[in-house]
Every structure is written in structure tokens, then in C-alpha cells.
Amino acid sequence: MRVRVVKVPLGDRTYSIQIGEGLLARLGPECRRLRLGNRCALITDATVARWHAPAAEASLRRAGFDCLRVTVPAGEKAKSLGHLEDCCDQLAKHRLERKSFIVALGGGVVGDLAGFVAATYLRGVPFVQVPTTLLAQVDSSVGGKVAVNLKAGKNLVGAFYQPRLVLCDLDTLRTLPRREYRAGLAEVVKYGIIRDAALFRRLEGDLLRLLELDPATVAAVVARCCQIKAEVVGQDETESGLRAILNFGHTIGHAIENSAGYGKYLHGEAIAIGQAAAAWLSQRLLGLPARDADRIVDLLQAAGLPVRLPLPGARRARLLQAMKLDKKVSAGEVRFVLARRLGEAVWGQSVSAAPLDEALAAVAGPAPKRNRTKRS
Ligand code: NAD
Numbered sequence: 480m481r482v483r484v485v486k487v488p489l490g491d492r493t494y495s496i497q498i499g500e501g502l503l504a505r506l507g508p509e510c511r512r513l514r515l516g517n518r519c520a521l522i523t524d525a526t527v528a529r530w531h532a533p534a535a536e537a538s539l540r541r542a543g544f545d546c547l548r549v550t551v552p553a554g555e556k557a558k559s560l561g562h563l564e565d566c567c568d569q570l571a572k573h574r575l576e577r578k579s580f581i582v583a584l585g586g587g588v589v590g591d592l593a594g595f596v597a598a599t600y601l602r603g604v605p606f607v608q609v610p611t612t613l614l615a616q617v618d619s620s621v622g623g624k625v626a627v628n629l630k631a632g633k634n635l636v637g638a639f640y641q642p643r644l645v646l647c648d649l650d651t652l653r654t655l656p657r658r659e660y661r662a663g664l665a666e667v668v669k670y671g672i673i674r675d676a677a678l679f680r681r682l683e684g685d686l687l688r689l690l691e692l693d694p695a696t697v698a699a700v701v702a703r704c705c706q707i708k709a710e711v712v713g714q715d716e717t718e719s720g721l722r723a724i725l726n727f728g729h730t731i732g733h734a735i736e737n738s739a740g741y742g743k744y745l746h747g748e749a750i751a752i753g754q755a756a757a758a759w760l761s762q763r764l765l766g767l768p769a770r771d772a773d774r775i776v777d778l779l780q781a782a783g784l785p786v787r788l789p790l791p792g793a794r795r796a797r798l799l800q801a802m803k804l805d806k807k808v809s810a811g812e813v814r815f816v817l818a819r820r821l822g823e824a825v826w827g828q829s830v831s832a833a834p835l836d837e838a839l840a841a842v843a844g845p846a847p848k849r850n851r852t853k854r855s
């Protein structure tokens with residue numbers, strides 16, 4: 480299979496996203512082409528380390544790099560100030576220098592944490608993203624948002640710090656648990672809603688092939704998502720406007736993750752529920768046709784994602800409280816990204832208490848019954 484290349488256009492910090500099969504074997508030579516120093520730290524999590532670190536390290540070593548492995552526990556809890564400190568301590572102990580570089584091998588958790596280590600250790604060392612989840616390949620590895628969480632909320636300590644290269648080896652998705660793969664589809668659906676109605680239609684038509692990891696379909700869809708993200712980030716790197724559209728479904732989604740306790744809902748699952756609520760608000764406030772709001776909910780469900788959650792009174796209060804801590808709050812008002820139509824989103828929409836309450840009521844309760852696809 481050919482390697483697809485998408486450029487993230489950021490002047491002298493422009494970098495490539497390479498998408499294809501068997502790319503872990505090319506990690507070493509690709510790092511050589513970047514003219515990085517001879518030492519690196521591969522930051523990964525315990526699960527990914529077992530599956531994919533040996534191939535990544537072998538490629539780096541074959542290309543002549545001296546490589547230190549730093550392993551954090553798998554899961555959202557690794558995105559903490561404590562793990563940031565542990566990683567930096569290990570780099571310092573092994574005397575990694577300014578010319579050394581970091582390789583983030585893993586999902587969004589590893590990418591966000593290792594990217595923030597790279598942004599801050601010695602005031603910044605180069606880093607390369609090697610995303611191994613669908614979510615990380617289509618979203619978190621691209622665009623330079625790196626962060627850790629605080630108890631008060633997600634990603635509250637972080638930076639914009641771009642990688643030098645993103646290498647998406649589609650083979651790594653074969654070891655990903657099904658639930659994690661489906662969670663990544665939530666971000667894929669998001670791109671169709673915010674920017675590309677044709678992609679949305681393609682997802683409706685090709686969903687089974689995507690769920691079955693058909694190589695050509697996965698490659699084309701990952702590349703299209705990366706293209707959209709690259710275009711948006713190229714126009715608004717630090718989210719002064721347009722980039723906010725990438726947060727469709729995230730205002731409520733982040734609050735669900737935070738108020739339920741990290742780990743209960745996967746990021747993509749929380750975002751799926753958030754997108755169902757945002758579709759409802761879009762219909763009510765921006766005139767998104769009801770049929771299209773239904774198509775959004777149907778596609779998420781067909782992908783095996785949750786679109787509802789139990790929301791008794793105390794939980795609803797915690798959720799609203801968590802929303803107020805979101806980074807998207809401006810002058811005390813919670814802001815939403817909503818869709819005018821499929822393929823066109825608008826950001827900075829303030830939503831008053833009444834429709835917000837109705838949107839939460841719309842997603843409260845057990846999942847509606849539907850015919851599941853065989854693989855979901
Ligand atoms: P994750 O990194 O926790 O990975 C999910 C699970 O899959 C983990 O248990 C991991 O060990 C395992 N895993 C990863 N790759 C595997 C593979 N190939 N085979 C087997 N197991 C594998 O979760 P995620 O969904 O990739 O990322 C979620 C994180 O990304 C959240 O913290 C979210 O805030 C962040 N995020 C960041 C951005 C951004 O722009 N920086 C965008 C979206 C999401």
C-alpha cells in the first residue's frame with residue numbers, strides 16, 4: 480500500500496503526517512531525515528510497549544539512535560503532573576540533552592503527555608508522534624495541543640508544541656481493543672459534521688468496512704481526517720477562532736469525562752454523547768434540519784457508540800459544574816460549537832440555561848434500542 484502524506488502548513492515548523500502500513504519499520508530512517516540528535520527517549524504506555532515498542536526501538540537502533548524507553552501506566556490517569564515529573568526525572572537521570580528527541584508511541588494519552596514533556600524538558604526538545612489508536616491518528620497527534628489534566632479539569636496545564644513528524648502506522652490498529660477503535664470513530668464522525676458532508680455520507684456508506692478495518696477504507700478515511708485537521712490548524716494554530724470547530728461535542732463531552740471520573744467513559748464515548756447533545760442544540764438553535772440531527776445520532780450509534788447517559792439530579796448538577804471549568808468558558812459563559820448544516824460548524828455559541836437543560840434531558844436515560852451491526 481502506498482504511503483499517504485499530509486502536510487501541516489506552519490511555515491518553518493511545517494511537518495508531514497505519513498499514513499500507511501508497516502511504517503514502524505521506517506521510524507528510524509524518517510527520524511534520520513529530520514537531522515535530530517543521536518539520542519532519544521521513547522515514551523509509551525505499558526500496553527503499547529508490549530505490542531509495538533520492540534519494532535519501534537529496533538528501527539531506531541538500526542538507524543543508529545541510542546534509545547531510552549520510558550513507560551507510563553496505560554490510561555487517562557497517566558496524563559498527570561506526577562507522571563510528567565517522573566518522565567522528566569528519567570530523562571535527566573539519563574542525561575538527555577537539548578539535541579536529543581522524544582518519540583511518543585501510543586494513543587492520545589501518551590501523545591499529550593510525551594508532547595508536554597517535550598515542550599517543557601530543557602525548555603523544549605524535538606518530538607515525533609507515532610500514534611497507535613484511531614483517535615490519536617485522526618486527531619490528537621496532529622496540531623500540537625499537548626497537556627496533562629488537573630483534578631479540576633481536562634488538559635488544564637499544557638502548551639501548543641508541534642511535533643516534527645507524525646507517523647501513522649495503520650497496522651498498529653489491529654491490536655487495538657474494539658471498544659477503543661469505536662471510540663476513535665467518534666472523532667472521525669466529528670470531521671464529517673464540522674467540515675465535510677461528503678465524508679459524512681461516505682462514513683454512512685462505508686461504516687461496515689471501517690469497522691472491519693478494511694485497509695483501503697481506513698487509509699482513505701484517516702488521511703481525509705488528517706487533511707481537515709491540518710487545514711484548520713494551518714489557519715488557526717492557537718485556537719483564536721476557527722480551530723474551535725474541532726471541539727464539536729467536546730464541551731459536554733469533557734464535562735462527562737470529568738464529572739463521571741476519568742476512565743469510566745473513554746474520551747471518544749464521552750464525545751459521542753456530547754455530539755448527540757450538540758446535534759440537538761444545533762437543531763433547536765441554528766436550524767440544523769431534524770433529519771440531519773437524526774443522521775448524526777444514528778451514525779454514532781451504528782458505530783457502536785453511546786449517545787445517552789444516565790443523568791439523575793446530582794449527576795446533572797456535577798456535569799453543569801464541570802462545564803463551567805472547561806477552557807471554552809468565556810466571561811463565565813459556556814460556549815458551544817454547533818452545526819448549521821452537515822459539513823458546516825460555527826463556534827463561540829453561547830447557550831442559555833433553558834436549551835442546555837433540554838439538551839441534557841434529550842441525552843439522559845438508557846440507550847434507545849436499535850439493530851446493531853454484527854461487528855459493533
Ligand atoms: P489512550 O491513549 O488511553 O489509548 C487507549 C487505550 O488503548 C490505552 O489503554 C492504550 O494502552 C491502548 N492502546 C493504544 N494503542 C494500542 C494498540 N495499538 N494496541 C493495543 N492497545 C493500544 O486513549 P486515546 O483514545 O488514544 O486518547 C485519549 C486522549 O487523547 C485523551 O486524554 C484526550 O483528551 C486526548 N486528546 C487530545 C487531543 C489533542 O488535540 N491533543 C485531541 C483528542 C483527544
Ligand code: GLY
Nearest residue numbers: 622624722725726
Ligand atoms: N482536538 C481539538 C484540537 O486539536 O484543537
